[in-house]
Amino acid sequence: MSRITLLRSPLSLLTVPLVLAGSITQSAPVAAQSESRGVLEEVVVTARRRAENLQDTPIAVSAVGSETLERLGISDIEDVETLAPSLQFSQTNYKAPAIFIRGIGQRSGNPVLDPGVGMYLNGVYVPRSDAQLLDAVDVENIQVLRGPQGTLFGKNNIGGAILVDSKKPHSDEFELAAKMTLGSHGRKNAKLSSNIPLTDDLALRLAINAKRSDGSIDNVNADNALFDQDRMAVSGRMLWYATETLEVDLFGFLSRIDERGSPYNCKFQNSGAILTKGIYRDANGSNLKEACDLSDSLAGDFKVSQNDEDARYAIDNHMAALTLRWPMWGMDVESISSYALQDNIAISGDSDGTGIHIVAVGPDAGRQVFDGAGLSTPDQQRTQFTQELKFNGSAWDETLNYTFGAFFARETLDDTLDGTDVGDNGLVAVGPDAAVDLGIPLPNNSVLPVQANAAQNANYENKTKAVFAQASWDMASWFQVTLGVRYTEEERSSEHTQITPDYVEYGNRLNAQIGSDPAIVQPVAHYQDGIYSPVSLQQYFAYQAPQVPLVFAEPLVGDTRFSEVTPNLTLTYLATDDTLEALNLDSFIVYGTISKGFKSGGLDIRNTQTSANIQQFEPELVTNKELGFKLDALDSRVRFNVAVFQMDYTDLQVALYERGATATEVIQFTGNAGEAVVDGFELELTALLGDFTINANAGYTDGDLVEYSLGTNTADGFAVVDRSGEAFPQVPQNVRGLVVRYDWFSDLGIISPQLQYYYSDEIFIGTDYLSGEYESSVISQYELYNARLAWEVNDQLSVTAFVDNIKDAPYFVGGIAVTSVIGVANRVPGTPRQAGLEFSYRF
Structure with missing residues (x-):
């Protein structure tokens, strides 16, 4: 169990332990902390599935508590990106971000692929990347575990894991807290949370969070703006001590999102791409290049020109989890059962990023194809059931601590619709240049009409079975050995129905x-x-x-199975009291780790230039070698943690956009792409200097594609293309962040100005074999400055003013270049300067 701790000082109420070194803070009365002001308190994490001191845990982990989230105004999980090194929430084709840690993740939302970074809400695995955008409704703490977590967690997570824990109810007293945020671009957020003691043994927490905003990126092609928000989330948690030994923990989570999709500024690249040769029947124009150039010219003004119907992000999430805890045979036993449902799914991206309806892809584009045929759209639905049983125990006077258990998950994805909606309900034309390429004679002032719509409906079933065990043995007071292993079986079955025009x-x-x-x-x-x-x-x-008129092909049915053993070995040196005294340190550990991560393969449809069939792609494997140290110094006023790593990454799962079986078809396909080596390091620092709190973090990630040869459909037919010279996709090489906060204890209350800085290096956004040939497949580095001024009037009332992106400088946070088939690079702009006020009151 992870508990939020605090700084033993008045600073803890308003200092910002970004906890780049992992500090988690909790509010407490000022008077209770004044005697030990300026001391970093112990931080408790659950990175090894048991409560441990962060500084004694030989894992690279960052932890952020509820107070820190409040101080920084963080209400979306993705905002934690600036607080943990090597963590990126990358914007690609849809609004739901793809999560990367140390360069490893999965940028495609294709349902055949598992995320590369696992997200866990109260111990429950969240399987789909577009459902991972969890609002921080009633969060106790967030822990970011970096590197493969292939032993102890419910699914193998080759990049790392993010653990989100909600606040536990208690029977001590009734609590009610309200928060309202008003800001630029029509921002109106409201949050209400409560703790309700029902009996001495039964308590309930309820929270609701609603967000509305008009959007900050103006769309000149419509009377609206993008990066709008229209979402609501509700969570409830009940804790019941049914007997002296049995704890019943019931959790429920509901959320609804219905927003416009990501904004794009288009950059034209390849005049030879299929879609650039089209002549479109749209009120906003007929030429992709002209529309793309217009979009590009708007980038400096935080504006885009997009088709209003081609980008949507709507999804409902439902989750219920039952956790039972009890002692048995000298061990602590925990059972976690969960059921999750996602429905009302309408997700698509404006893949051309222009004001012309040229091409939309995704589930909502599939709906457009069905609508264009006069057919009812099937209702997409996803469900997941998980069951985990875990045992924690110790032996030999607690010198041996062990964890073992079993995990099962069954996920079904019914009527998973995907589509490509091109032009005017699929009707486009090509002119003389394209006709020559096709070998078709074309009279003067003539064009070739083309029907280019397509869709796919699929049903998936994924099963995971695993057993795991890990033990840490304190062989001496200064030396610990940790050995873990997990055996995983993955079963994948699918049924794909291809839908094409008659x-x-x-x-x-x-x-x-x-x-x-x-x-x-x-x-x-x-x-x-x-x-x-x-x-x-x-x-x-x-x-x-x-x-x-649509033709539904006979379903293509397939199934496959994968299994893997993922071990972990960690050696840890813990400095003795004599060593600490000699080094003038308060705590110090050094650890070395060798671990393995695994992510299941699967099945996907591929339309080659001769046939359409189900093809298997193999699992991804990562072997991680890591060396790190953690220390506290200067009477626990400085915390400094460092990790250096090298990962051997094989059978990378790559989502490709390529020409399909016909000259007019664009498809997405998943394949494996050889080997890569990822090297890097991470630094985290927290320092308390009088009334100042300084937090800094930095990460360096250097990915090299050692072998990267892919068979793909090209303009000249099917060919194997060597892409080993490409940059590592979607991951900046350097990131760094800094937060400086000053706390002034005045007669009017505690007044705390704060400045936050974040830097991200350039990012390669290419997807196909031609992307690397264009400079526009790389978005530039950027830096952000945010400021906050908090006034805590008393223990109940606080007011905060904030300004984000103080410089108001345009920048891009991600994107996707589909060079060979669409011919453009779409770049996602960052938000302009935003200001607002937050009001919080605790009853």
Whole structure:
């Protein structure tokens, strides 16, 4: 169990232990801390599935408590990015961010892929990356575990794990707290939380968090702005001591998100890409390059030009978990059972990033394809059941501490819709240049009509079974050996239904319009793929785009199984009292770790240029070698933690955008891509200097693609392309952060100004074999300055003013370049300067 601790001083009420060294803080009356002002308190973490002092735990872990979250105004999990080195929440194709730790993650939202970083809410694994954007509703602490967590956690997490624990109810007293935030761009947030003692043995916590904002990135092509917020989350937790030995912990979480998708500033790259050759029937224009150049010109003003319907982010999350704790045979036993459901899913990205409806991809694009056919869209639904049984114990006068248990998970994804909606309900045209490439003669002032819509409906079932054990043996007062192992079996089955237009019938529907407009005089015939015989440009623009008849292919069914043993060995030196005295330190450990991580493979549909079938991709494997130390010094006023690592990364799972089976089709496919080596280091520092608190962190991640050869559909046919010279995707090489806070204890209360700085290096956003040839596939480095001024009037009332992005300088936080098929790099802009006020009151 992780408990929030505090600084033993008045500083603890308002200091900001970013805890780049991992400090977790908790509010307490000022008078209770004044005697030991300026001392870093012990931090308790659960990185090894038991409560331990952070500074004695030989794992690279950052921990952030509820007070720190409040001090920094953090209400979204993704904002923790600035507090922990080597952690990135990367914006790619959809609004839901992809999580990376030490360069390892998964940027695709494809449901065949597991995330590379595990997210756990009260010990329950959250399986889908687009459901990991959890609002910090009633959070006790957040722990970021860096490096493979392949032994003790419910799913193997090759990059690391993020543990989110909500506040536990207690029977001591009734509590009620309210917080309201008002700010720029129509921001209105409200949060209400309470602790309700029901009996001496039964207590309840309830919390609700609502967020609204108009959006901070203006869309000049619509009367709205992006990065809007419209979400609500509710959590409840009940703790019942049913007997003297049995603890019953019931948790529920509900959230609803219904927002516009990510903003994009388009940068044109490749005039030879399939979609750049299209002539589009849109009120905002017909040419992708012109629309993309307009979008690019708006980047310096925090504006975009996007199609209003092509980017959505909507999802409902439901979770219930029952945790039982009791002693048995001298051990502490914990059973965690959970059920989760996601529905009302409408997620898509405006993949061209322009004001023209050129191409949208994702579940909501699949809905557009069904709507364009006059069909009802199947209701996508995801469910997950998990069960874990864990035993903690000790032996030999507590010199041996051990944990063992078993884990099971079953996840089903029903009616998982994906689609590509192109042009005017799939109707586009190509001109002379494309016609030459296709070998089709084209008369003057003529174009080739094309029908380019496609969709896929799939059902998935994923099962995970695992047993695990880990033991730490204090062989001497100064030396500890930790050995762990996990055996995992993964079963994957899927059923994919490919949905394509009935090209002949679609041609008949075009021809049925002959005579309905003076320009429509010439019949068309299906020529090949989705391409029709030439018509005049005037006739093409005169068509009314008809409903698209769809053909549902026979389902492609497959199943597969993977298994892996993932061991962990850690050697730890703990300095003795004599050593600490000689070094003038308060605590000091050095540890070395060798560990292995595993992420399941799976099945995906691939349309090669000769066939469509289910193909298997293999598991990812990571071997991590790490050396680190942790120390407290200067009478526990300074905490400094360092980790150096090297990871051998094999069979990288890569999501590719490529040409499909036809000349007009764009598909996404998952494959494996050889080997990589990731080197790096991390620094975390917390220092208390009088009334100042200084927190700093820095991370360096250098990923090298040693072998990276992929078979892909190119303009010249299927070929194996060597991409080992590419930069490591989606991960900045250098990141660093700094927070400086001063606490002034005045007669009017505690007044605390605070300045926060964050720097991120450049990021490679390419996805396919051509992306590395363009400078625009790299977004530049950026830095941010945020400021807060907090006034704690008394123990009940506090008021905070804040300004984010003080410099108001444009920057990009992520993106995706799909160079070979769309021909553009889409870059996600950061938010402009924002200001506001927060009001908090504790009853």
